[in-house]
Amino acid sequence: MANDSGLFVPVDTAFPFDNSYARLPERFYARLPPTPVAAPRLLKLNYALARQLGLDPDVLSSPNGVAILAGNRLAQGSQPIALAYAGHQFGGFSPQLGDGRAILLGEVIDRDGVRRDIQLKGSGPTPFSRRGDGRAALGPVLREYLVSEAMFVLGIPTTRSLAAVSTGEPVWREAELPGAVLTRVASSHIRVGTFQFFAAREDVEALRLLADHAIDRHYPEARKAAQPYRAFYEQVVARQANLIAQWMLVGFIHGVMNTDNSSISGETIDYGPCAFMDAYDPSTVFSSIDTQGRYAYINQPRIAPWNLARFGETLLPLLADTSDAALAIANEVLATFQPLYAAALLAGLRRKLGLFTAEEGDSVLAEDLLKAMAANQADFTLTFRRLGDAAGDPARDAGVRDQFLDPAVFDAWAVRWRERLAREPQDGVARRAAMHATNPLYIPRNHRVEAVLAAAIERDDYAPFEELMMVLARPFEERPEFAAYAEPPTDDMSSYKTFCGT
Numbered sequence: 001m002a003n004d005s006g007l008f009v010p011v012d013t014a015f016p017f018d019n020s021y022a023r024l025p026e027r028f029y030a031r032l033p034p035t036p037v038a039a040p041r042l043l044k045l046n047y048a049l050a051r052q053l054g055l056d057p058d059v060l061s062s063p064n065g066v067a068i069l070a071g072n073r074l075a076q077g078s079q080p081i082a083l084a085y086a087g088h089q090f091g092g093f094s095p096q097l098g099d100g101r102a103i104l105l106g107e108v109i110d111r112d113g114v115r116r117d118i119q120l121k122g123s124g125p126t127p128f129s130r131r132g133d134g135r136a137a138l139g140p141v142l143r144e145y146l147v148s149e150a151m152f153v154l155g156i157p158t159t160r161s162l163a164a165v166s167t168g169e170p171v172w173r174e175a176e177l178p179g180a181v182l183t184r185v186a187s188s189h190i191r192v193g194t195f196q197f198f199a200a201r202e203d204v205e206a207l208r209l210l211a212d213h214a215i216d217r218h219y220p221e222a223r224k225a226a227q228p229y230r231a232f233y234e235q236v237v238a239r240q241a242n243l244i245a246q247w248m249l250v251g252f253i254h255g256v257m258n259t260d261n262s263s264i265s266g267e268t269i270d271y272g273p274c275a276f277m278d279a280y281d282p283s284t285v286f287s288s289i290d291t292q293g294r295y296a297y298i299n300q301p302r303i304a305p306w307n308l309a310r311f312g313e314t315l316l317p318l319l320a321d322t323s324d325a326a327l328a329i330a331n332e333v334l335a336t337f338q339p340l341y342a343a344a345l346l347a348g349l350r351r352k353l354g355l356f357t358a359e360e361g362d363s364v365l366a367e368d369l370l371k372a373m374a375a376n377q378a379d380f381t382l383t384f385r386r387l388g389d390a391a392g393d394p395a396r397d398a399g400v401r402d403q404f405l406d407p408a409v410f411d412a413w414a415v416r417w418r419e420r421l422a423r424e425p426q427d428g429v430a431r432r433a434a435m436h437a438t439n440p441l442y443i444p445r446n447h448r449v450e451a452v453l454a455a456a457i458e459r460d461d462y463a464p465f466e467e468l469m470m471v472l473a474r475p476f477e478e479r480p481e482f483a484a485y486a487e488p489p490t491d492d493m494s495s496y497k498t499f500c501g502t
C-alpha cells in the first residue's frame with residue numbers, strides 16, 4: 001500500500017493519529033514527507049512514553065517502526081507537515097523561519113486525554129530550510145534526548161523524547177559528524193514565533209484561527225472568559241512565569257530563548273546549547289554563539305517577558321477594537337509576569353530551604369544564601385542538596401560548608417536559617433525528606449553529558465549514555481553506586497561552551 005507521497009505504509013504500525021493542525025489552512029505549513037535516510041538504526045526508545053502515547057514499543061522497535069522513526073516510512077494516518085513560524089533571534093526579527101529540519105508526523109491523544117504532537121527533528125530539508133541541510137547531528141540529538149527527559153523527571157514542563165535514530169549519513173558542521181533523527185513529543189509546536197509569522201503578514205484571520213486553536217488545545221477555560229483572548233494571553237504569561245521560575249530553581253540555562261523557541265503551551269522547547277550550572281554564578285552563559293550573554297542564567301526572567309511582549313503585540317487585533325484599548329489590555333496582562341514569577345520563585349526557594357510556612361524575611365534569607373554561594377563558588381545543586389542533610393542533622397553541616405571557599409560565610413548564614421527553621425512545625429527528619437524531594441542530587445551535568453556524547457560519537461559506545469539515563473531517571477534518590485555522578489567537574493573539565501544544537 002502506498003500513500004500520496006509514494007511511501008510504503010506499514011499497516012501494522014498504525015498510530016492513532018488525529019491531526020488537528022493539518023486541518024488548519026494551508027498557509028500554516030508546508031505538506032511534505034520526511035526525506036528517507038541511508039541506514040536507520042534505533043539508538044534509544046522511550047518505552048514508557050511510547051505506552052503513554054498509546055503506541056506499542058515493540059512495534060516501534062521493529063524494522064517497520066524504526067523506519068517510521070527515521071522518516072523512511074509513514075505510519076498510517078500520518079499527514080506530515082513542516083510548520084511555518086517567524087521569530088526574534090537574539091533580538092532581531094526574521095519574518096520567516098519555520099520547521100527547516102523538522103516534520104510533524106501527526107498528533108495522538110495520549111492516555112490522559114492530552115493531545116500530543118509527534119515530530120521528527122533532523123528529518124531532511126523543507127521549504128523553510130533556507131541554507132540549512134535539514135539534518136541534525138548525533139550529539140545534539142542525544143543531548144536533547146537526555147536533557148529533555150531529565151527535565152521531565154524533575155517535574156519541569158518540557159517537550160519529551162520518544163526516540164533517537166542514527167541515519168547512517170554524515171552531516172557537515174565544523175567537521176563531518178554522524179547524523180541522527182530525534183522523535184520529539186510536545187503538547188504542541190505552537191510558538192510565540194508562530195503568531196509572529198501571521199502578525200508580520202497582517203493576517204488577522206490566521207491569527208484568530210491560531211489563537212482559537214491554541215485556546216482549544218491548551219487553555220479551554222479561556223473560552224469561557226468574558227474576554228477569551230485576554231484570558232488566553234494571561235494564561236500563556238502565567239505558564240511562562242512558572243516555567244522560568246522552575247528553570248531558575250534547578251540552575252537550568254536554556255541558551256537560546258528566541259521567540260521561536262518560546263512555546264505557547266509553557267513547555268521548555270528546542271534544547272540546543274542548554275546546560276545546568278555547576279558553581280552558582282548568575283552570569284553563566286553556555287552557548288558559544290551568545291557572545292553578549294543575552295541568554296545568561298540571570299537574564300532568563302527578563303527575556304521571558306520580552307518574548308511575551310512580542311507575543312502580546314501579535315494579539316493586539318484580537319484584544320480590543322481600538323489599538324489604544326488593545327495596548328492597555330496587553331500591558332496590563334504583561335505586568336502580571338513579574339509578580340507571578342516572583343511568587344513562583346519564592347515558593348520554590350522556600351521549598352529548597354525547607355520552609356513550609358511563609359514569613360516576610362524568607363526572600364532575603366534565600367537571596368543572602370545565593371549571594372554567598374556566588375561569592376564562594378558553591379555548587380548550586382550540591383549546596384541545596386546538602387542543606388537537606390544539614391536540616392535533618394546539624395552535625396552534617398560539613399557537606400554544605402565544603403561547598404564554600406570560605407565556610408565561615410555559610411556558618412553565619414546557617415545561624416539565621418536555623419533561627420527561622422525553629423519556627424517551622426516539622427521535625428528535622430520530615431524536613432530533610434521534603435527537601436530531598438525538591439532538591440535533586442543528580443542533574444545532567446555538562447561534563448557528564450559531553451562525556452557520554454563523546455563515547456557515542458567517537459566509539460559508538462552507548463553504555464555511558466544508558467548509565468547516565470539511568471542515573472537521571474531517579475534524580476532525588478541517593479544511590480551510593482552513582483556517587484560520582486553527583487560531583488561537579490574538576491577544574492580542568494569545567495568552562496565548557498556548548499555549540500548551537502544544529
Ligand code: AMP
Nearest residue numbers: 097098099100101129132133134135502
Ligand atoms: P534552532 O536554532 O534550532 O531553534 O533553529 C532556528 C531556525 O533554524 C529554525 O527555523 C530551524 O528550522 C532552522 N534550522 C536550524 N538548523 C537547521 C538545519 N540544519 N537545516 C535547516 N534548517 C535549520
Ligand code: MG
Nearest residue numbers: 260261269270
Ligand atoms: Mg528553534
